[in-house]
Amino acid sequence: MRQLAVTDLHKAFGRHAVLTGLSLDVSAGSFTAILGPSGSGKTTLLRLLVGFERPDAGTITIGDRVVDGPGSHVPPERRKIGYVPQEGALFPHLTVEKNVGFGLPARQQRSSRTGELLDAVGLSGMGSRYPHQLSGGQQQRVALARALAIQPEVVLLDEPFTSLDAHMRASVRTDVHAICAKAGTTAILVTHDQDEALSMADRIAVLRDGRIVQYTAPQNLYSRPADPALARFVGDANLVEGQLCGRAAPGMVQTSLGLLPLEPASAAVECAGPVTVLIRPEQLELVSEIASAGAEPGTVSGHVVAYEYYGHDAVVRIRPDGAAPGHEVMVRTVGGPRLAIGTTVKIRARGPVVAWTS
Amino acid sequence: MNELAAPPAPAVRAPVRARRAPRPYGLLVVSALIAGLLAVPLVFLLIESHAAGWSTVAAQIVRPLTGTLLWNTIRLAVVVTVLCAILGTAAAWLVERTDLPGRRLFAVLLVVPLAIPDFVVSFGWSSLFVWVQGFRGAVLVMTLAVYPLVYLPVAASLRAADAGQEEVARSLGVGRMRTFIRITLGQARGAILGGCLLVALVLLAEYGAFEMLGYQTFTTEIFTNLQLPTEVPTSCALALVLVAISLVVLAGEARWRGGGRVARSGPMATRVTPPLRLGRVAKAVSLTGVCALIALAVGLPAGASIYWIAAGGIPSVSNSVSVSMLSAAWHTAAYGVCTGVLDTLLALPLAVLAIRHSGAVRQFLERSTYLVLAMPGVVIALALTYFTEQYLGGAGYQTAPLLVLCYTIMFFPLALVGVKAAIARAPASLDEVARSLGHSRVAAFSRVTLRLAAPGLVAAFCLVFLECVTELTATLILVPTGVQTLATQFWQYQSSLSYAQAAPFALVMIALATLPSIVLGRFFHVSAQAQGSEA
Numbered sequence: 001m002r003q004l005a006v007t008d009l010h011k012a013f014g015r016h017a018v019l020t021g022l023s024l025d026v027s028a029g030s031f032t033a034i035l036g037p038s039g040s041g042k043t044t045l046l047r048l049l050v051g052f053e054r055p056d057a058g059t060i061t062i063g064d065r066v067v068d069g070p071g072s073h074v075p076p077e078r079r080k081i082g083y084v085p086q087e088g089a090l091f092p093h094l095t096v097e098k099n100v101g102f103g104l105p106a107r108q109q110r111s112s113r114t115g116e117l118l119d120a121v122g123l124s125g126m127g128s129r130y131p132h133q134l135s136g137g138q139q140q141r142v143a144l145a146r147a148l149a150i151q152p153e154v155v156l157l158d159e160p161f162t163s164l165d166a167h168m169r170a171s172v173r174t175d176v177h178a179i180c181a182k183a184g185t186t187a188i189l190v191t192h193d194q195d196e197a198l199s200m201a202d203r204i205a206v207l208r209d210g211r212i213v214q215y216t217a218p219q220n221l222y223s224r225p226a227d228p229a230l231a232r233f234v235g236d237a238n239l240v241e242g243q244l245c246g247r248a249a250p251g252m253v254q255t256s257l258g259l260l261p262l263e264p265a266s267a268a269v270e271c272a273g274p275v276t277v278l279i280r281p282e283q284l285e286l287v288s289e290i291a292s293a294g295a296e297p298g299t300v301s302g303h304v305v306a307y308e309y310y311g312h313d314a315v316v317r318i319r320p321d322g323a324a325p326g327h328e329v330m331v332r333t334v335g336g337p338r339l340a341i342g343t344t345v346k347i348r349a350r351g352p353v354v355a356w357t358s
Numbered sequence: 359m360n361e362l363a364a365p366p367a368p369a370v371r372a373p374v375r376a377r378r379a380p381r382p383y384g385l386l387v388v389s390a391l392i393a394g395l396l397a398v399p400l401v402f403l404l405i406e407s408h409a410a411g412w413s414t415v416a417a418q419i420v421r422p423l424t425g426t427l428l429w430n431t432i433r434l435a436v437v438v439t440v441l442c443a444i445l446g447t448a449a450a451w452l453v454e455r456t457d458l459p460g461r462r463l464f465a466v467l468l469v470v471p472l473a474i475p476d477f478v479v480s481f482g483w484s485s486l487f488v489w490v491q492g493f494r495g496a497v498l499v500m501t502l503a504v505y506p507l508v509y510l511p512v513a514a515s516l517r518a519a520d521a522g523q524e525e526v527a528r529s530l531g532v533g534r535m536r537t538f539i540r541i542t543l544g545q546a547r548g549a550i551l552g553g554c555l556l557v558a559l560v561l562l563a564e565y566g567a568f569e570m571l572g573y574q575t576f577t578t579e580i581f582t583n584l585q586l587p588t589e590v591p592t593s594c595a596l597a598l599v600l601v602a603i604s605l606v607v608l609a610g611e612a613r614w615r616g617g618g619r620v621a622r623s624g625p626m627a628t629r630v631t632p633p634l635r636l637g638r639v640a641k642a643v644s645l646t647g648v649c650a651l652i653a654l655a656v657g658l659p660a661g662a663s664i665y666w667i668a669a670g671g672i673p674s675v676s677n678s679v680s681v682s683m684l685s686a687a688w689h690t691a692a693y694g695v696c697t698g699v700l701d702t703l704l705a706l707p708l709a710v711l712a713i714r715h716s717g718a719v720r721q722f723l724e725r726s727t728y729l730v731l732a733m734p735g736v737v738i739a740l741a742l743t744y745f746t747e748q749y750l751g752g753a754g755y756q757t758a759p760l761l762v763l764c765y766t767i768m769f770f771p772l773a774l775v776g777v778k779a780a781i782a783r784a785p786a787s788l789d790e791v792a793r794s795l796g797h798s799r800v801a802a803f804s805r806v807t808l809r810l811a812a813p814g815l816v817a818a819f820c821l822v823f824l825e826c827v828t829e830l831t832a833t834l835i836l837v838p839t840g841v842q843t844l845a846t847q848f849w850q851y852q853s854s855l856s857y858a859q860a861a862p863f864a865l866v867m868i869a870l871a872t873l874p875s876i877v878l879g880r881f882f883h884v885s886a887q888a889q890g891s892e893a
Binding site for chain 1: 795
């Protein structure tokens with residue numbers, strides 16, 4: 001069932017066009033991320049959805065109610081959209097309990113409802129504290145409880161985790177996801193952090209230059225991005241040149257890292273010609289020296305240029321033999337010894353890969 | 359004017375697009391009406407000058423007296439402003455940045471002169487010492503009376519600024535003296551300039567203190583002329599020159615200030631830097647200096663009043679003043695409260711417009727209200743007097759509403775500074791959250807913004823109330839017939855040399871003005887601390 005629909009939305013500030021014909025459908029109960037770099041129009045879209053701004057053209061429908069359309073504009077207070085702004089924006093002069101109860105009618109504010117909400121976000125017993133007595137993560141959870149209190153049809157989360165410490169971010173993300181799922185609320189997360197979007201969302205809409213360029217599940221977005229720029233935006237990417245084999249070897253692409261199978265859904269498998277190929281660092285592996293004393297088919301040799309250790313894995317930058325400086329490839333490795341710079345290695349690529357005609 | 363209070367917005371980031379919000383037409387219309395009301399005195403001054411004939415007015419300007427008045431006014435303004443800048447800044451630095459003993463107490467005592475009307479300081483000195491008169495006397499009295507106008511903003515800005523910058527400068531090999539000049543004075547530059555502007559404007563507008571000291575300035579001359587109805591062109595001419603000088607002062611300050619924005623570094627600035635340790639000699643000298651300043655500015659005027667009461671015999675004094683005292687105190691407080699409430703309310707729309715919206719119209723409206731600063735009380739009173747005479751056939755002249763209107767116009771810029779600071783404490787994003795939770799625009803504003811701004815609004819009210827209690831010039835002109843305020847009653851007794859009767863009024867005025875000034879001091883202190891700890 002469709003919960004929120006945006007059709008052909010336009011918004012400009014003066015001569016500066018921010019949204020240029022944006023359309024988006026969000027189904028009920030889903031967790032959708034709107035991912036975009038800064039300046040892509042994320043905040044504007046969000047402010048239009050909540051009703052703080054009015055679109056120049058286009059319609060916004062929540063449930064079966066048109067909240068913005070030709071000649072109609074429902075003010076924010078009558079939209080029933082839960083809004084969790086950046087850094088929480090708790091009311092500093094009110095206790096946690098009163099913050100949570102802020103949107104409830106006066107007679108419900110003292111009821112058990114606020115207590116239930118605080119339980120739900122794991123903050124029972126903190127109702128009498130003031131916002132400045134809470135940690136950043138707790139403030140975010142209070143802000144979420146406050147938004148959920150009005151039983152909104154949709155909750156909008158505006159980069160709510162950016163102000164948190166790295167170690168806290170992961171746990172608060174998980175909690176927020178669980179709370180929204182339990183409440184059965186449709187949630188829309190606006191973020192510029194691709195890890196956040198990939199780990200939390202059921203579907204991700206990528207916003208660029210005022211429109212949605214791709215709207216799909218996280219796995220799809222990562223493995224089959226719509227274009228090379230998007231490939232880079234959602235994760236580390238090796239973009240190499242390749243040649244489609246066409247009829248000679250259907251569904252295969254010849255690259256400097258070997259002959260690789262194309263994703264079945266990848267376009268233009270039939271034609272031959274130059275293409276740009278995406279190979280994620282996880283699709284490359286280092287082949288041990290001993291096993292490959294001779295020339296092993298399907299491998300390319302090169303030498304290590306840099307080694308970045310991250311604990312859970314490491315990224316090795318390798319310049320293949322004969323490649324010009326600046327054409328290094330990234331290989332993600334798990335475990336294994338630290339490789340000294342200059343070490344000669346062999347790499348092997350695994351498909352399937354995506355390609356775009358260049 | 360913004361230097362008086364720059365309490366920070368809490369650490370909630372304002373939405374990036376907030377300033378592009380749709381045009382607030384209602385707010386603009388209300389603000390335009392208020393700005394129009396404030397422009398009334400200037401407009402009527404010009405109309406009156408026009409009616410008197412520009413050539414007549416010009417002839418009044420081009421005469422030797424104008425030269426004398428100009429020389430008197432300007433040399434006094436320059437000398438006192440410089441002295442106040444030095445005294446106020448030095449005192450602020452000692453209290454805020456060094457380990458001067460008792461600096462918490464001094465922080466309060468140094469502000470007290472704000473609660474003592476300039477003409478009471480003048481009374482204290484000139485009634486005890488014959489030599490306190492003329493230019494010398496005026497410099498002494500006014501410096502002691504108005505240095506807190508520099509002290510207060512400079513202390514607030516030093517408290518809020520990052521003392522860590524001084525340490526960085528020292529670590530980069532810059533000496534202690536050059537660090538003070540380049541870093542500390544740099545941080546306080548805007549506040550010092552703003553304080554100096556206030557001092558200069560007060561000097562241009564002062565009447566009572568100079569009258570007592572026999573020192574002639576534009577304001578005293580306008581006041582004298584007002585008594586003679588035939589001298590309308592002269593009054594207009596002098597008022598125009600006075601307004602022109604004030605405008606030059608305002609423009610000069612704006613020019614000097616340009617580009618003097620102080621940036622703060624991020625979260626690092628929250629660190630508390632220990633105060634500078636003074637050497638033994640430096641400590642003794644500073645302590646003596648600050649004590650002497652307080653003794654001369656607070657102790658002497660208060661002491662003189664007590665002396666005169668004692669000299670007159672307490673029973674006889676209490677009999678003669680008790681009834682008039684109650685009535686005068688009641689009227690003073692009533693006018694002060696009315697003006698305070700009115701000014702705070704009128705400042706709200708302009709403050710919201712200034713803090714939450716951008717655009718040329720908004721900027722024009724906000725700036726136009728600062729024109730009032732260039733209108734000394736005597737000029738506003740004069741313009742309102744002409745207005746009632748010309749258009750209302752004298753109706754309204756010397757009535758309570760006209761006096762309150764005059765006060766309201768005079769002190770609006772002060773209220774606006776306070777209310778703006780108050781609104782800045784409540785980020786617009788909180789209002790938006792409240793709206794998304796189902797509250798209307800008005801409900802969100804009153805439940806969130808007004809609640810958060812309340813301390814600042816109280817401070818703005820106190821500031822205006824304080825000014826009303828200690829105002830003399832316009833009050834003498836417009837006070838309702840048959841009514842005396844504390845200031846006018848004091849003035850009457852003092853003029854007839856009944857010092858023993860005048861002194862109790864001075865003390866009650868000080869008492870009535872002290873409470874709001876303490877509230878103000880606390881507000882500046884707390885808001886600067888908040889700024890220091892948030893960032």
